[in-house]
Amino acid sequence: MIALGQVTPHNIKQLKKLNQVVFPVAYNDKFYKDVLEVGELAKLAYYNDIVVGAVCCRVDTSEGRRRLYIMTLGCLAPYRRLTIGTLMLEHVLSICERDGKLDALYLHVQVNNEAALAFYRKFGFEVIETKEQYYKKIEPADAYVLEKNLRPKEE
Amino acid sequence: MPSSNPLPPKEAALFKRILKCYEHKQYKNGLKFAKQILSNPKYAEHGETLAMKGLILNCLAKKDEAYDNVKRGLRNDLKSHVCWHVYGLLQRSDRKYDEAIKCYRNALKWDKENLQILRDLSLLQVQMRDLEGYKETRHQLLLLRPAQRVSWIGFAMALHLVNEFDMAITVLEEYRKTQQPRSFDYEHSEFLLYENQVMREAGLLEKALDHLHQNQDYILDVLVFQESKADILMRLGRWEEAKQVVESLIERNTENWEYLRLLQRCSAAESTESRLRLFDQLCQRFQRAQAPRRMALYLEYDTADLRQRFRDTLNAYLRAGLSRGPPLFASIKSLYSDAWKVAVIEELLVSYLDEVNAGRDPTCPSAPAESTESDDSLLPCTALWVNIILAQHWSAVGRSADAMRHVDAAIEHTPTMVELYVLKAKIYKRGGDPAKAAQWMEEAQSMDTADRFLNSKCTKYLLRCDRVEDACSMASKFTREGVGAMENLNEMQCLWFLSECARAFQRQRRFGDALKKCIEIDRHFSEMVEDQFDFHTYCTRKMTLRSYMHMLRFEDGIRGHRFFVDAAVMAMNIYLELHDHPVADQDGLHDDQQDNLSAAELKKLKSKQRKAARRAQQQEEQRRDTEQSRPEELDPATLERVERPLDEAARWLQPLQDRAASSVDTHLLAFELHWRRGKPLLMLQAAKRVHAIDPQHPRLHEHVVRLASRTFHVADAVATVLKQELHRLMGGHDVVDFDRRFLEDNRHSLPHLLEAMHVSVVHLKTTPPETAADALYAAKLMGQPLHAGIQMMDALHKGTFGVCTTQQMDTLRQQCRLAWPLATAFE
Numbered sequence: 001m002i003a004l005g006q007v008t009p010h011n012i013k014q015l016k017k018l019n020q021v022v023f024p025v026a027y028n029d030k031f032y033k034d035v036l037e038v039g040e041l042a043k044l045a046y047y048n049d050i051v052v053g054a055v056c057c058r059v060d061t062s063e064g065r066r067r068l069y070i071m072t073l074g075c076l077a078p079y080r081r082l083t084i085g086t087l088m089l090e091h092v093l094s095i096c097e098r099d100g101k102l103d104a105l106y107l108h109v110q111v112n113n114e115a116a117l118a119f120y121r122k123f124g125f126e127v128i129e130t131k132e133q134y135y136k137k138i139e140p141a142d143a144y145v146l147e148k149n150l151r152p153k154e155e
Numbered sequence: 156m157p158s159s160n161p162l163p164p165k166e167a168a169l170f171k172r173i174l175k176c177y178e179h180k181q182y183k184n185g186l187k188f189a190k191q192i193l194s195n196p197k198y199a200e201h202g203e204t205l206a207m208k209g210l211i212l213n214c215l216a217k218k219d220e221a222y223d224n225v226k227r228g229l230r231n232d233l234k235s236h237v238c239w240h241v242y243g244l245l246q247r248s249d250r251k252y253d254e255a256i257k258c259y260r261n262a263l264k265w266d267k268e269n270l271q272i273l274r275d276l277s278l279l280q281v282q283m284r285d286l287e288g289y290k291e292t293r294h295q296l297l298l299l300r301p302a303q304r305v306s307w308i309g310f311a312m313a314l315h316l317v318n319e320f321d322m323a324i325t326v327l328e329e330y331r332k333t334q335q336p337r338s339f340d341y342e343h344s345e346f347l348l349y350e351n352q353v354m355r356e357a358g359l360l361e362k363a364l365d366h367l368h369q370n371q372d373y374i375l376d377v378l379v380f381q382e383s384k385a386d387i388l389m390r391l392g393r394w395e396e397a398k399q400v401v402e403s404l405i406e407r408n409t410e411n412w413e414y415l416r417l418l419q420r421c422s423a424a425e426s427t428e429s430r431l432r433l434f435d436q437l438c439q440r441f442q443r444a445q446a447p448r449r450m451a452l453y454l455e456y457d458t459a460d461l462r463q464r465f466r467d468t469l470n471a472y473l474r475a476g477l478s479r480g481p482p483l484f485a486s487i488k489s490l491y492s493d494a495w496k497v498a499v500i501e502e503l504l505v506s507y508l509d510e511v512n513a514g515r516d517p518t519c520p521s522a523p524a525e526s527t528e529s530d531d532s533l534l535p536c537t538a539l540w541v542n543i544i545l546a547q548h549w550s551a552v553g554r555s556a557d558a559m560r561h562v563d564a565a566i567e568h569t570p571t572m573v574e575l576y577v578l579k580a581k582i583y584k585r586g587g588d589p590a591k592a593a594q595w596m597e598e599a600q601s602m603d604t605a606d607r608f609l610n611s612k613c614t615k616y617l618l619r620c621d622r623v624e625d626a627c628s629m630a631s632k633f634t635r636e637g638v639g640a641m642e643n644l645n646e647m648q649c650l651w652f653l654s655e656c657a658r659a660f661q662r663q664r665r666f667g668d669a670l671k672k673c674i675e676i677d678r679h680f681s682e683m684v685e686d687q688f689d690f691h692t693y694c695t696r697k698m699t700l701r702s703y704m705h706m707l708r709f710e711d712g713i714r715g716h717r718f719f720v721d722a723a724v725m726a727m728n729i730y731l732e733l734h735d736h737p738v739a740d741q742d743g744l745h746d747d748q749q750d751n752l753s754a755a756e757l758k759k760l761k762s763k764q765r766k767a768a769r770r771a772q773q774q775e776e777q778r779r780d781t782e783q784s785r786p787e788e789l790d791p792a793t794l795e796r797v798e799r800p801l802d803e804a805a806r807w808l809q810p811l812q813d814r815a816a817s818s819v820d821t822h823l824l825a826f827e828l829h830w831r832r833g834k835p836l837l838m839l840q841a842a843k844r845v846h847a848i849d850p851q852h853p854r855l856h857e858h859v860v861r862l863a864s865r866t867f868h869v870a871d872a873v874a875t876v877l878k879q880e881l882h883r884l885m886g887g888h889d890v891v892d893f894d895r896r897f898l899e900d901n902r903h904s905l906p907h908l909l910e911a912m913h914v915s916v917v918h919l920k921t922t923p924p925e926t927a928a929d930a931l932y933a934a935k936l937m938g939q940p941l942h943a944g945i946q947m948m949d950a951l952h953k954g955t956f957g958v959c960t961t962q963q964m965d966t967l968r969q970q971c972r973l974a975w976p977l978a979t980a981f982e
Contacts, residue, residue: 011605017571076571078568
């Protein structure tokens with residue numbers, strides 16, 4: 001019933017449509033060009049062979065650390081609470097484990113998105129920062145930075 | 156073998172070497188040896204050597220030289236079988252099969268027992284379906300080479316083809332007795348099954364049954380064995396035994412509709428109740444079988460009780476199938492020919508939507524009202540499926556606005572599902588807006604560019620809105636690189652593409668281009684007939700005899716295929732149009748411009764046009780003569796300026812009458828052709844044929860009245876026959892009465908109303924145009940076919956029903972827009 005699939009130049013428009021509907025933010029052509037290069041870091045989620053969700057990540061080397069940044073992770077409204085989000089996040093986590101050299105996994109969440117905050121907290125993410133005026137065209141414009149540390153704590 | 160000019164030993168040896176070189180394809184050497192013989196002044200005109208030289212030149216593609224040499228050789232040695240044989244080979248390579256057969260027969264006159272010539276002749280005879288000749292040749296071959304198994308098989312098949320069953324079976328039996336089959340001898344198994352087929356076709360049923368049983372161990376194709384057995388038992392009336400066999404077939408494959416039909420016959424299930432009982436049993440036994448469930452829906456349901464049962468069965472079927480999505484509608488589409496069934500479907504579908512809106516899921520087994528299950532018992536996709544099937548339903552009954560509403564709701568729910576955009580495009584297409592349909596199909600295609608089905612569908616939709624260039628670019632995403640899509644698809648014999656292109660050109664009145672495509676389609680069909688040539692030897696050798704017979708019969712009827720019929724109908728329509736409105740000359744002078752010319756100039760212009768037309772006709776005839784050997788490049792401009800378009804139309808009519816006689820279009824077009832040629836009896840024949848198929852066809856009505864209203868200058872006997880038969884066609888009434896009754900019987904159908912009005916205004920002149928126009932204004936447009944609406948507006952525009960005021964036209968156009976909201980024709 002639920003499965004993950006690759007993003008290819010042939011089906012990328014389905015990803016674009018999905019992002020348009022799910023996220024209040026618009027992504028530009030460069031975003032989609034980059035998505036085609038990241039391999040397993042971008043996946044489509046299928047329910048009954050229809051694309052209903054997607055996740056796009058990239059490796060981020062800012063702040064002197066090597067982290068994985070989740071750019072988008074979302075699912076069409078009628079198909080939520082069916083473990084699709086969990087499947088996608090678990091896929092990302094397994095990539096992090098296989099990589100072995102990532103410090104952390106992080107993303108931005110709009111401050112009023114209670115459902116997202118609860119979801120990520122379940123997987124061990126913590127709010128480490130609040131970025132004010134992060135979003136340009138939507139309200140509220142602030143975003144939390146949620147991060148999950150991947151390195152085991154040194155005693 | 157005796158030639159009239161035998162060669163001495165040295166030259167004879169050289170000649171033998173020429174033959175060997177030809178066989179081993181060493182053409183240069185062969186020519187060298189031939190030159191050696193011919194350089195000897197005594198044998199410079201030796202017939203057989205010249206013939207062999209010509210044959211080799213033909214293999215080197217030097218056709219003209221080849222023919223020259225062979226003809227010279229033949230002239231010098233008319234009694235040589237070699238010369239005739241070679242000439243026949245040349246004709247065959249140019250596909251002039253009739254000529255080749257004549258040459259081979261001549262060759263045989265001089266060498267009655269030449270195996271090679273006999274074999275070549277037999278192949279041509281079966282290719283050209285000269286079946287009596289084929290039988291004789293095969294007989295000869297058997298007498299000459301009884302040790303070869305191919306001789307026996309070939310002769311038996313030839314007898315089969317001319318329906319001499321008894322003889323064929325004797326030959327096959329004789330052959331069988333000589334065989335010692337190995338275990339798992341597939342060729343022997345095929346042979347036995349072929350033998351059985353011949354027995355069954357001969358009607359020797361008991362013998363066929365015994366034959367099956369005796370050889371059961373050697374027959375490896377169990378499925379065909381069972382099917383043959385069932386067939387024989389049923390024809391012998393041994394229903395119980397047949398039923399057992401059919402049941403075992405159904406166990407193998409529950410989805411074969413033919414088996415289900417056989418089962419109904421074996422069980423003597425005539426009434427709907429008995430059939431339903433049968434299907435219920437099958438559904439019980441095979442829980443996952445679709446065919447019995449579907450077939451149950453297609454029965455006749457006459458009484459109120461039965462209709463309730465239909466409703467229940469359909470309800471269960473739809474609920475179980477909703478989660479399949481779009482394919483569910485495809486499986487019930489054929490029910491839409493029954494109006495009351497459509498009403499039941501509509502009622503059920505709307506009820507599902509109500510359930511979804513109330514939060515219940517139609518696809519889940521019905522739970523009690525106070526269920527302790529979780530409150531969101533609605534599966535996520537269900538709303539989607541219900542909207543999809545409702546959209547498909549409304550589109551099928553012509554309510555395109557409603558359909559659009561539902562597909563838009565579905566897109567809102569799940570915008571990533573590609574099939575939704577395909578569905579939206581289809582709704583626009585059926586609603587009468589081909590441009591938007593193409594746009595939405597392009598959208599669908601862009602979402603999955605690796606899908607060739609979407610690509611082809613998109614190409615078709617682009618052609619439907621006359622964007623031929625765009626269609627080619629779309630198709631070229633999947634065709635060979637470096638070659639244009641149009642060329643590659645023609646090479647690949649992609650008939651649907653050629654057909655749609657032709658139609659697009661026809662709509663744009665680019666008749667030459669359209670005709671070119673139609674002729675290309677015809678050529679592909681000719682190629683398909685050609686292609687069977689190699690199989691005559693191959694199948695006989697490999698013993699795949701049943702498939703071979705099937706192929707021969709298929710090839711016989713191949714021009715009955717939809718693609719050919721469509722092309723022929725299109726071509727005929729174009730030629731009739733060209734006859735009525737010939738294409739203007741290259742200089743493109745219109746009638747008003749011609750007024751400006753002086754009388755002398757006009758005369759010169761007209762004679763120039765006539766010469767050009769005659770040249771076009773000659774070229775056309777020449778093209779057809781050389782068609783067989785050298786398919787020439789088709790020139791649209793030449794094609795559309797042909798001088799005698801009616802002759803061309805008649806040429807396309809012939810295969811239609813042979814193979815598509817059950818199609819109304821064939822005879823309607825025949826009528827139109829004969830009308831223009833003034834042949835009343837042929838027109839009558841065409842009208843009678845349409846009457847036999849569909850007596851209430853609207854165009855038939857117009858044809859009959861047209862025929863009855865025109866006086867022909869014919870012999871008395873002919874006039875009497877005409878009058879009698881027309882009287883019968885009109886049901887014994889006179890013309891005016893006939894028209895009135897036709898209108899009465901069909902007043903709810905817009906196409907019929909239009910024809911009746913047209914007839915009474917234009918031909919009979921019994922109704923003033925204004926009355927007819929009023930009738931049209933008052934007509935109920937909702938639910939009528941779109942093409943009738945367009946036809947109506949056209950007729951009013953042209954003034955067929957008198958002059959209409961702008962206000963009347965606008966009101967009517969408004970009504971049309973209400974009836975067909977998506978159509979672009981009424982803007």
